[in-house]
Each structure stands twice: as structure tokens, then as C-alpha cells.
Amino acid sequence: MNLRGWVVLVFRLLGEVEATGSPVPLGHARQRAVLAVLLVEVNQVVSRDALIDRAWGERLPRHPRDALYSYLSRLRASVAIDRRGSGYVLTAEPMSVDVHRFLRLADRAAAAEDDQTALAAFDEALGLWRGEPFAGLDSPWFGEIRERLARRRQAAELDRNDVRLRLGLHDRVLAEAPAATTTNERLAGQVMLALHVGGRQADALRYFERVRGRLAEELGTDPSGDLRGVHHQVLTAGGPIVPRQLPASPPSFTGRAAELARLGELLAASPVVVITGGGGMGKTWLALRWAHDNAHRFPDGQLYVNLGGFDPTAEPMRPATAVRGLLAGLGTAPAAIPAELDAQAALYRSMIAGRRTLVVLDNARDLAQVAPLLPGTGPSAVLVTSRSQLTGLICGQGAGVLTLPLLTDAAAVELLTRRLGTAAVSAEPEAVREITLRCAGLPLALGVAAARAATGPGLAGLAGELRSACLDALDPDEPGSGLRAVFSVSYRALDEETARAFRLLARAPGPDIGLLAAAHLLAPGEPARLVRRLTTAHLVRENRPGRFRMHDLVRLYAAELPDDGDGRARLLAYYRHAAVAAMRRFAPAESYRRPEVDEVVWPTPEFATFDQARDWLDTERANLVAAAAVDDTGRLAMTVFRYFEAGAHHQDALTLHGRARDATGPDSREHGHALLHLGTVLLHLGRTGEALEHHERALRHARRHGDTVLETCAACGMAAAHEQRQEYEAALEHYEHALAVARGNGHRHREGVALNNLGDLCGLTGQYALAAEVLTQGLEIAGECGDLGLVAYLLANLGDVYEGLGRQREGVAYLGRALELARAGGNRGLEVCVLNDLGRASGDVEKADRRPTR
Structure with a gap:
């Protein structure tokens, strides 16, 4: 590729041929024509003869090839043009060429799942037009391309009008309608509907008569059946058009049969239901699936508004903007909409009263955003989706609430199967298991994973990416649609104190945490209040009473945020102190084999009975293993040895004491006991050779440091290993030695x-x-x-x-x-x-x- 002097440029063909971003010597018309031909065919080879024919048509210069080479030479100073065989190719990002950008945006708008996304894409696409394409270039080829682009532009404008009408933006349709009466019947129907929705029924009927007259005069035809249908609708309607604003039903919806049924039950009991859950849980998809399945129950229409409460790319919609859109959807003329929010909300309640209408308020931020959009009385129903729990709406107005759970493993596999096909999923069961494990039941993560597998590395490749860089593998190229973007919106909505608590909780070792442990981690904050805020924001969940858990993917996101100092150290000190207190009740006679705790830690749990201590140890077991993995002192593992042995938690104990052995200094008391405890665990697992080796090392450590407690314990361990190997004389010798050391030292x-x-x-x-x-x-x-x-x-x-x-x-x-x-x-x-x-x-x-x- 020729990159001499090449920089990123933006090429504009929808008007005069221009290039922005760097001064490009476009020269006179024929040089611009050569550039325009290559840009229309960007990244495609155009043969030399085709390039000459398209740029000059029949008006060839005396030496067309020489002229072409001259123009190409000048353009190459700033544009990446290469020769390929007998042709030429201009290399550029298609979205940097306004023609291609227009076409892609128009296609994206047509395929959009909701009208607001479609409208934004249509607006951007049509905003690229500055006038007649390739202005001043007159070859027949340019004329053909102009006609094709004009047809695409008109189709996009008409499609945008349909979207605007569904969103209640009839005033924009009228503002951009041609002053003269059109013979385009689709446009004529849109103008009539816009007039009618704006309360101008008579004007709509008069417009139809003008269109009919012009069709007869210029084309000798009558209005089509579609236009006559619009005329009949306007003529017979006693009120505004019934709104049908729901975005398309989600195509790959799965795994929510129980939630759909529960949603119906809740709406039967309350006219307002809040669907809540963390980012990426599928709240919008559930609401839209239920709305489409039950649209027949709301004959007066369905209203939809995306409130943008947690939109990573835009600010939340103001309530006044939302209520104006709803009023427009119900047929209110712009001039009839009051200026003040309270008056707008009152008018909205009046218009929807008595109607059986479904209102979907998607992605709500808080109660203040939702309250003005709720009907007052009548048979209408409202579905609200939000990452917030909207407690005020639930408690104050009796709204039902449906908190979405994570998908089951079976539902996750079904989702992947629907996206990728049965054959692909069945062929790689191990990769599918890995992907579902890493996505941990989060619908958005599974959806992104399915898209990546379909277009990129396949299931096995994706599983490998998830193991090494999970969040990177689940971040698509499209801005604002990846997991980081989704999580970041919830994080940015937190106040500073709660955001700090979120970062600290993500660094807590173990799968969950109790409030007392959280008090040490989050000090000096109030743990109950902070954890409650995070639960309300669905960044943590209460997996059982008093225990709080963060989703694995949310934890990975939080771990990328700045660290907040010594929170983990405070938590480890708490676990060491609490474990000592619990073990005093669990094994009171063995205090001699536990380390002293010199930290001043408060508050700590109090254990009045053995059962209380055992219950705490059972609850915290996984956390103790995780905490011991980052405890360089080895004291936590030494403290809880007897609990793990008594409960036969041998694999956990193997991890626990192996980490303590590797982390502690070879001359420390904790190191000697780690060797002893590893030997005991290995003995339970039947690995007598390794057990004997560790007990021998513990015995040498004890004798070297004069630790008679460790010596008698290690001697018993060696004896037990010999006993398992049926070496009874050696076992007897070590037991007698252990007994003598214990008696001789008063143990x-x-x-x-x-x-x-x-x-x-x-x-x-x-x-x-x-x-x-x-x-x-x-x-x-x-x-x-x-x-x-x-x-x-x-x-x-x-x-x-x-x-x-x-x-x-x-x-x-x-x-x-x-x-x-x-x-x-x-x-x-x-x-x-x-x-x-x-x-x-x-x-x-x-x-x-x-x-x-x-």
C-alpha cells in the first residue's frame, strides 16, 4: 500500500466532491471524477478502462491514459491509491466516505430493534447530504449513481417518517414535507397521518383531495388502496390514531418462561410492575416479549419510551421530554401541550384515563423520572424496567416487582443453541461448559459470547479467550455495548462513598461477605447502609440472609478500578481474630497449637456455644480458604486446622496449608505447623509417602527450634503414617517418643x-x-x-x-x-x-x- 503522506481523511461525495482532515489537491473536475469513482468503489479494484469510462464518459481526452496517470500521481500525494494488475484501488475505511456511511447507517436504521435507535441512525444518515451527489461531474455513470442514491435517500426519508409517526413526532413530518402536493402516495399518506394526529382532521382530508386531483391530472390514475385506507382511517376515526410504539420483539429470547408467567400474575394484581435487575440481565427483552405476547389485551394501543436512565452514551431523558412524547403518541397537537411538567402530566393522565393501553417505560433511572408518566386511574398497565429497585414506587404506590435471576446453565446453553445452532453447540461441549461458566448466567454476556463465537474465533477459541482475559473477550467493537460500558453506567451513578465500598468489596477474598466482615473492609463507612445501596443498584446481591455476593464479571470490572489502600489488610486481620475466637469454642483444649493474635480488632463475633462457633466456621469456610490464600503470615491456616480436619474438608485444607507452607519463612513457627498440617491432610488422603516426608520435616523444624508441642505432634503424625503402611514397630517407636516428650514437658x-x-x-x-x-x-x-x-x-x-x-x-x-x-x-x-x-x-x-x- 502506498502510504506517502497518507493521513485519515473524510471524503464527501453527497454534494461537491470534498475531502476534510488534510488539504487534498482535488484539482479540476476530471481529477475529482477519478477520485470519486475510486471512492464509490473504495477498497475494490477498478480496471483502468472502467476508470476512464466512468470519469470521462464519451468526452475522452486525446490521451486518456496519460491524463489518468497524471491525475492518479497527484492524488497519491495524500490518498492511499495502489495499482493492482491493470487496475487501481483506493484503500480507506468505508465509514470515512459519506456515500458508504449513508448506506450503512440507513441499513442499520432499518434493522434497528427500537424506533429511537432507528431515528438516530436515519437522522445521521440523511444529515450527510449537502446537495446533489458529485455536483459538477457529468459522465453517464455518475448520472446512474445519482439516481440510485436519490432512490435510497427517498426511501430513507419515508422510513424515517414512519418512525417519527410511531414516536409521536408528527410535527417533524409536517415540517419537512414538500410545500407542493406530492404524487408519492406513501409520502402523501404520512402527511395525512401527521395532520390527523396533530388534530387537523379536516386538513388531512383536504390534502387527500388535492393529491387525488394531481394524480388524475398528471398520471391519469386514482389513489392506491393503501392511500385510500389512510383516507378511510382519518375519515372514520373519532379520536387519535391508536399508538403502536413497541420496538421489535427480541429474536433470541429464551430461558424466562417462569418470569413471563410471574409478570402476568403481578400485572393482574397491580397496574404497575417494576422489572429490576443488574445491567445485562435482559430486563428490556423480557418486557418487550411480554408486551408483544399480550398486545391484544390492550386494544387502545401500546406506548413505549426509552428513558435512558442508564445509557452509557447519553444523559437520562428529562421527564418533560418523556411526557411530551407520550402525549404526542396519543394524538395531542404540539400547540395543545402545556409548558409546565405538572400540567403536562395532568393532561397525559386525563387522555389515558378510560383507555386500555400498555405503557412500557424502559431503562428508568429513578422515581422522579417515572412518576409523571404513570396513569392515574383506568384499565391501563405500566411496565417499568430499571437497574434501580425504585423502592418508592413499590412501597409508595403498590407497584409489583420482579427481580430477574441469572439464567440457569440449561437456559444458557439454550441461548447459545438458538444463536449458533444445535450442531455447533453439540460439537464442542467442553467449550460450551467453559463459556457458560465464565458468563455465569448473565444474558448480555452470553449474547456477546454467541456473537463473538459466530463471527470470530469459534466456541473453543472464545473459551480460551475467556480464560485469559474474560472482560476483553466480552467487549464487542461497537462502543457502549460491551460489559464494561454496561457496568460503568451503574458504577458512575454511585456517590463517592458507595463507589469506594464497591471497589473494596470487589477485593474481598472469597465468594461472599457478611456485614460484620464488611464493617472492617469498608471502615469507616456504615456497612449496612453502603451494602444496601449497592444491592439497590444491583451491583451486589443478597444471596442468603445477611450474606452478600458480587457477580464474577462485575467483580472483574471492579478489580480494574483504582485500589483503595488497606481494606483487604483490615479484613484479613478480622478473619484471623474471628477465627481464633471461633476455635476457642470449637477446640478449646488445643489453644497451644494456635498462634497468638496481637491485632486489636473490633467488632468481632462472639461465640457463646460450640454450635455458634461451628456455624460461623461453616458459613465462612470458602472465605477462610480464600483469605488464607492471601495471608502471608500463615496464621489463619494454623488457626483453623482442626475445623477443616474434623469436617473432612481435605481438599480445602490441602490448599490452605500448602499456601501457608509456601508463604511463610522457613524458620517461623507457622512454617513448622504448616508442614505438620499438610502431613496430616495428606495422610487423610492416603498419600502416606508425602505425609511421612512432611511430618519428618516438621519434626526436624521442631527440634531445631525447641518447639516441644510441634515435636510431639509431628512424632504422632509420623507414627500414624507408619501405621497406615503397616510398619507397626516404627509406629510404636514414634508414639512412645511423642508420649515421652508430652509428659516430660507437661503437655x-x-x-x-x-x-x-x-x-x-x-x-x-x-x-x-x-x-x-x-x-x-x-x-x-x-x-x-x-x-x-x-x-x-x-x-x-x-x-x-x-x-x-x-x-x-x-x-x-x-x-x-x-x-x-x-x-x-x-x-x-x-x-x-x-x-x-x-x-x-x-x-x-x-x-x-x-x-x-x-
């Missing part, structure tokens, strides 16, 4: 743990009498320490031992008490083992799995 609770494990090993090797003696000693110590969890293990082992001694009734009694304590303590792993042992004792099973040691 009473660890002594009880070691006795439990040693007694279990004695029973396993058939030394039942010795096992009973050892376990009974351990039971006394566990009771003394108040550790009911350890008591449960000891009772379970005693149950097995007494069964081995042939004292089955006593064994079953011990097992029954162990089962009660295991269930009360939430120890699912022990509960399963005891149930297995009870089944064996009663003859239901032949062999039971061994219980995990502590």
Missing part, C-alpha cells in the same frame, strides 16, 4: 492424644488388655482437659477394644457415646468410622476402615 493434652493413638495401635496388634488400660488413662486426661473431641476418639477406640475382648455389649455402648459426641462436634470423618464399627458389631458389615488418628 497434658498432648499426653492424652498420644495415649489415644498408642492405645489404638495396641488394639490393632491384638494387645486388647494393654490397649484398654492405655485408652482409659487417655480418657481421664481428655476429660480433665475438657476436649470432647478427643473423648470421642478414645471412646470409639475403647469400643473396638472391648469388642476384641469379647465384651460386645460394653463395646457397643462406648461406640454409641462416641457417635453422639462425633455428631455434636461436627466430626464427619469419625462419625463415618463409628457407624461402620457399629455396623460391624451388629453384623451388618464384615470389615471397617480404621479411624484417623489425632
